[in-house]
Amino acid sequence: MAPSYSNSGNGYGNGNGNGYGYSSSSAASSSSKSTRHQFRNHQQVDLHFDIDEIRAGARVLLHRLWAFGNGPGRIAATNIAMQGGQVVKRNLVARRLLSFPHLLVGLWVLVLLWGERWIFASRVQSCDWDHWEKWPTGATPHRLVFVADPQIIDPHSYPGRPWPLNPLTMQITDNYLRRSYTQLQKVLQPDTVVFLGDLFDGGREWKTARGDFRDPEWAKHHRPESEQKLLKEWNRKYGEDYWLEEYGRFGDIFYEPWAVGGVFPGAWQRGRKLISSLPGNHDLGFGAEVKIPARKRFNAYFGETNRVDVIGNHTFVSVDSVSLSAASSTMKDQVDLRGIFNPVEKFLAEVKAKKRRAAIKELKFWQGEVEELIFDHKVEELNDAEYNDVPSLLKEADGPDFPTVLLTHVPLYREPGTPCGPLREHWPPAKPPKGQTDPVFPDHRNAISVSSGYQYQNVLSESDSIKLIKSIGNVIHAFSGDDHDYCELVHSEKKENVPEITVKSLSMAMGVPTPGFQMVSLWNPVDADGRPLAGDGKPTLQTHLCLLPRSFSTFTTYAALAILNVFALAARAFLFSILNLQPFALDPTQQGDRSILPVFKEKVESDSGNDIKSRSFGTSGNNLLSARLASNTRGRGASITNGAVRSISPRPKSKIRSDRWGWGVNKGPRIEIRRDFFDGGRLQGTTWRAAARPNWRTSLQSRTALIWREMWTTTWRVVWMVFGFFAYLTYKG
Structure with a gap:
């Protein structure tokens, strides 16, 4: 029986139209288009996936920023604003505005205006x-x-x-x-x-x-x-x-x-x-x-x-x-x-x-x-034009x-x-010789x-x-x-x-x-x-x-005034400690908590006189140490609360407040626990030790520290205000 052949146009029955078992050009082209189409689809899917990821990430970031802004961020901003307001309020008082460092700043303002502005007008006038x-x-x-x-x-x-x-x-x-x-x-x-x-x-x-x-x-x-x-x-x-x-x-x-x-x-x-x-x-x-x-x-x-x-x-x-x-x-x-x-x-x-x-x-x-x-406005033939009577400024x-x-x-x-x-x-x-009138x-x-x-x-x-x-x-x-x-x-x-x-x-x-x-x-x-x-x-x-x-003279004047300022501020700091004058530097104990975010939560004390709970020391809340202090001082009729001794005696009948004398309502005398009195229980068998009477060396060190703090505070106040004003004048030209 004779073999049968398919009618595909080439007699080889491969079904592809070319008889050699390979895809024809049209088939290959169709396959290539299909591949490119699939690739483009994948690209579009990946692109959409990337966009979705970016949007999701942006939403998460905005949500976190919103949560931070409504929570810790707002608290931090509020604390910063309050602290800044307190600093401004404490500085905007007559005693500080009219203080000696600010008087020096006022002098500097006049000198800088003279050296950077007024002297030019004066010389030219x-x-x-x-x-x-x-x-x-x-x-x-x-x-x-x-x-x-x-x-x-x-x-x-x-x-x-x-x-x-x-x-x-x-x-x-x-x-x-x-x-x-x-x-x-x-x-x-x-x-x-x-x-x-x-x-x-x-x-x-x-x-x-x-x-x-x-x-x-x-x-x-x-x-x-x-x-x-x-x-x-x-x-x-x-x-x-x-x-x-x-x-x-x-x-x-x-x-x-x-x-x-x-x-x-x-x-x-x-x-x-x-x-x-x-x-x-x-x-x-x-x-x-x-x-x-x-x-x-x-x-x-x-x-x-x-x-x-x-x-x-x-x-x-x-x-x-x-x-x-x-x-x-x-x-x-x-x-x-x-x-x-x-x-x-x-x-x-x-x-x-x-x-x-x-x-x-x-x-x-x-x-x-x-x-x-x-010039005369006229039209002439070139051959007939005359150039003998051309107008000229210089005749x-x-x-x-x-x-x-x-x-x-x-x-x-x-x-x-x-x-x-x-x-x-x-x-x-050069100076001419004696008897000579002409220059050398x-x-x-x-x-x-x-x-x-x-x-x-x-x-x-x-x-x-x-x-x-x-x-x-x-x-x-x-x-x-x-x-x-x-x-x-x-x-x-x-x-x-x-x-x-x-x-x-x-x-x-x-x-x-x-x-x-x-x-x-x-x-x-x-x-x-x-x-x-x-x-x-x-x-x-x-x-x-x-x-x-002369710019050199101007800067020399600035330098001389700066040296005089240093001596003046040093003399003031020294006299401040001797004459017991009002200090310019703010007391560090009055600065308050400078932390932006709250570090710990204070415990609320009961009004009961038998309450011996104490506030946590620092951030650790050392209750064991508080209890030990309370037991050691119970015989003295006092409880320890954040470094202070509080009486547990009954509430006084007198309604007169005596806070100005160191006494508080419903409280006994405030006894400051000095660090040199209390060793934190490091020594076995003892918690307290007698306060050492200050000698001349410790007194000198304390006085030197006060002088240095006053000197540094006043000098820094003058320096940054003066340099700020000078920078402003320099920027404005």
Whole structure:
């Protein structure tokens, strides 16, 4: 008989459609889908199971928290509140509020307000314009203030200081700058404030978002070893974002208080102005090592580093002297530095024309005319257009030129040893020999050192200094910063005998004990053509150095007061024990149970006179010891209750309470069981021993303990209240 085959399409009777005993693709696909479906179902089941577990756990946790809050938690909170209320109640009484430690705290409050607030206002008020200006009656001078080298502290300033100390230093120095500058605005209300560079301390070190910020190969060995070790960390941690935070910090100190000085300028002044675009070497670098990306960033946020401003009928010319110094650098012939010094050299080539155009605009403003050029609106063919009659503000070379003031961060060159005058704080001038009236020359201690180093140069080169004076022209005065201390001198004939003042730093952290700022009063009345009305040759500029508080003296005052406080509190504690004065420290026996949760439950005593039950000692409830004490003292007619002897005699008929004499109602005399009387039954056959009469040694120890407790309590009260107030003043700035 022939074999039979199934009709599955392949003649092999496997029922799968392929004849080889393996699942077909459709079957495999169906099986795979089924498996994935089951897996997803399992996942969903597990997910639901996890969610249910989380919900159940959350419910259990909330239930326990609720139970704790309604039970022990509420009891603990109530006990804490009651104990706190008792402490406050015991302290808010006249005897404690008007106590000697609180009087010292009141003294500290006045001293701290003086050292952290009032002294700044007092120092600035002593510099008021009316105290030193000497203009004719009816003059309306323009009042200007120079601020030099605020140099806000950052990680570049003190890289070796630990974390808590460095932020504290930053906070204290920022507060000093803010308080000084705020009082400057509030009291003096200057029409113009000009910054003379070094706004930041490490501005040149914080990377920009764009541009190559690396040190060139030829300059890497110039950096000090201490900074080379930190360079990688600085590049990793401090970039554009950090610089922007520092920019915001600078604005918080110096831009926010601007409105304190008022919105409107003084009489006959064009408007209030703040100029902070002059860079220093800490902002950009110096000379050949100026970082161009840092300069572009500085320009974007502070304005053009080379500029001309007309202020009080004077022309102020700000020059980026740190970039100009690249033109005279020894690296000029080895490295292409044109990108650094070309902008400032182009500015100097055009500065005389810029000055005259600025003077013309100022005159047009006061005459009520349009300051800018007016062009005819017409359409012309390009070939027929004429350019011979183009409007121009400056039609002739000898246009109006106001007296010019040069602003540079780095001081101009002078011979080594040139004295800076009697107002220089670091070293006063050397005393001249008998019969000599001129200052001692050279006087190296009183002079600015003519030297240089990594990213700094104390004075400009002589060639750059002469170039500045000649290129600008009509310079009647120069102001600079960088040195941190005051320096005043008149330059040589090569620099046209220009007087220069190097302005003190406003910061307390720049190595000069007494910070300060420079006040300048400008008065130069002119006619419609810009010619002076007061007469040629008369001074149009007056200056005054305003000194700020010495932080070292302030902290010395704090230290001296702290020492006096210690002696005063020690003397009070000693007299307290001798004169039997009212103690400030609360009696420890009156503090009550300090435990938050109840430790044991006291037994309720019966009114029966035969009741000899005692309350448990501590937390153990030692009934055996209580019974033993009761049996040993029964012959004396007393029962022991929590360390006290109670009479079991009948209740007295008298209704007069005698608690004030140590007697209680229904009770006998209270006899205190002193620890030195009772040995707890440790010795066999005896429970009591006679009290030893105190000798001089135990009396001295007891008195010393009382003195020490009073000293510690009063000192701690003064310390935490004073430090708390100082922290508040520091936090508020």
